[in-house]
Amino acid sequence: MDAFRFHNPTTLYYGKGQIEKYLADEVTRIGKCVLLLYGGGSIKRNGLYDKVVGILKEAGVTIFELAGVEPNPRLTTVHKGIDICRAENVDLILAVGGGSVLDCAKAIAMGVKYDGDVWDIYVRKGKATGALPLGTILTLAATGSEMNSGGVITNWETKEKVGGGSEYTFPVFSFCDPENTYTVPKDQTIYGTCDMLAHCFEHYFHPTRHTPLQQHLIEAVMKTIVDNAKLAIDHPDDYDARETMMYCSTMALNGMINMGLRGDWACHAIEHEISAIYDIPHGGGLAIIFPHWMEYTKSVNPSRFASLAKYVFGVDGTGKSDDQLADIAIAKVREFYQSIGAPQRLADYDIGSDQLDRMASQAVRFGEIGNFKKLGKDDVYKILEAAL
């Protein structure tokens, strides 16, 4: 493995009843003035909004609200949040929602402390200098944003979707109650599954030598996702299944299973360009791209794909070459996506070939992407073309 530094200071609360027991304490330890950030209003329909506001009010907390954070959160919304925090001297941002709301909260938190446009930090023209404290209440199992410092913001004007973060943007606390995901629609549950599995893939396909424990830890998360996803999708109020998927999503991207290795992340970079132009769900885009990326890169290290087949999909490797097992692994990945109803091709979103060149150029605008295999513009173009 590579030498590494690991630090994840987020306090994680999992399970039923934790919000009622500990939210007020966690908030008021930090301050008495909160920006409550949420999305399209599902938390009003399922009662979570009333619960949270009730708890905060009883604790004497002043609440400012910013609702309507978009599924791919936009810079304009981030700017609105920064303005509120500055005008009202907000002590803490409380993000209630899925990864988009959480990512938006991180951008606002950095922006409040940044002298300039927070977008600079995302396009690597500036560095975060601090952040308002932020806490989260998760309502969607997908991005892992509840226990990491990163997030993705879309600049709709320039059609750019970029990931960023800083050491300051780990949530101070995150509450994950599986019951808050019962009302997540079927398609979002599917996309969330694709997203968390994609995070595992990004870790798993890496060039770092000698990482046996990390390999098996990542396999543990992948196997659990594969074994439990369909249950959560078909039975949205199955507590055990929702709990397992929520916990997998947290563990897939909190840094605990991938210490000391450089993940690939090319597929995320490619998908960001698709959804920056077409505004498609991130998880859907990832499910489309990954099998084609796997076909394109499998020759780099077939044995990694063979391990995927054996340890995640339970394939008996006896008498099979790594190349054969690699093909089986990719077929199994496709089968899995199909079994949960994930999209298979760009055509499923009515995306044709007219913007391929632009997406391929944009994907490599900071240089080659990917660590398992370095990809230039031509490579990205070919992968996108195969996915049409």
Add this chain to the structure above:
Amino acid sequence: MDAFRFHNPTTLYYGKGQIEKYLADEVTRIGKCVLLLYGGGSIKRNGLYDKVVGILKEAGVTIFELAGVEPNPRLTTVHKGIDICRAENVDLILAVGGGSVLDCAKAIAMGVKYDGDVWDIYVRKGKATGALPLGTILTLAATGSEMNSGGVITNWETKEKVGGGSEYTFPVFSFCDPENTYTVPKDQTIYGTCDMLAHCFEHYFHPTRHTPLQQHLIEAVMKTIVDNAKLAIDHPDDYDARETMMYCSTMALNGMINMGLRGDWACHAIEHEISAIYDIPHGGGLAIIFPHWMEYTKSVNPSRFASLAKYVFGVDGTGKSDDQLADIAIAKVREFYQSIGAPQRLADYDIGSDQLDRMASQAVRFGEIGNFKKLGKDDVYKILEAAL
């Protein structure tokens, strides 16, 4: 899984060259007056002492020293450390050594801030009220103390060996350089292996329902230990093997693979009574007890043992009952201990039957032990007797 709260604030540095790069910064961020704590002097022989002292002096740090921390660290040594910290207004304890030195540092750190004898905290007569900051430089892969808040202290007067800790005793930082374990003697490498594997067993055998991800995460660590231990033992300066074992030891007991479940911990309680009287190595005692505990408890949940056989030892379960697989799993555990040269029976330490009754009584003095299966005095006696 159970509802849980997880928080692990330790900053972990892994790999070659990290001490040189980051130690001075991490120490001086906290203060300029350090208690340097270490054991029998192996760090003087292998050059680590000189390296650390050189770095601290160059950073303008004042150093007080307490050497000679015992393998089962003693309360008398803890008291000495507390006296030095109070007399010299120490800002930070820097523990350089294995789990014993680290555990001793935690006790000193709590003791400095506690109004009374720190032993109260260990025997549940008092509660920690704070702790001096502590940092660690690990030299032995075993206890996981570098990234958790617990530790074990022996009161030699009362022949009691008790685990304790507090939310205040997570190391602020820990440096883990596998090269610092090259000079660990063969027997200590064996005991360290037994210790980290035992931590996994304690997590793995639990009564909490529905924990599929935790199960596979724990299996990941166990499988990696089983696959790599012999290499590290036979080739003490194999960097990869030492790195893997060190990393397994950290991950086995930093709370990341066992969130939301109640581990068993009966074998640790039993072993503490053996080494409190006979001062044997903790890892050796655990290797002796575990197979007998497994025989005694396997009927509680044979399928857990069957999973151990399949996922850790790669046993093909086709056509075998869980009971059969449980027996195979226990045989595999014994084989593994044998293969690395771990002790098999209490007789290997010349321990006879004369103190069995006393050990059994002491083990349950706070009540029944174990969560996978509750054990009373008679149960503990039988397990000890089987291990003679």
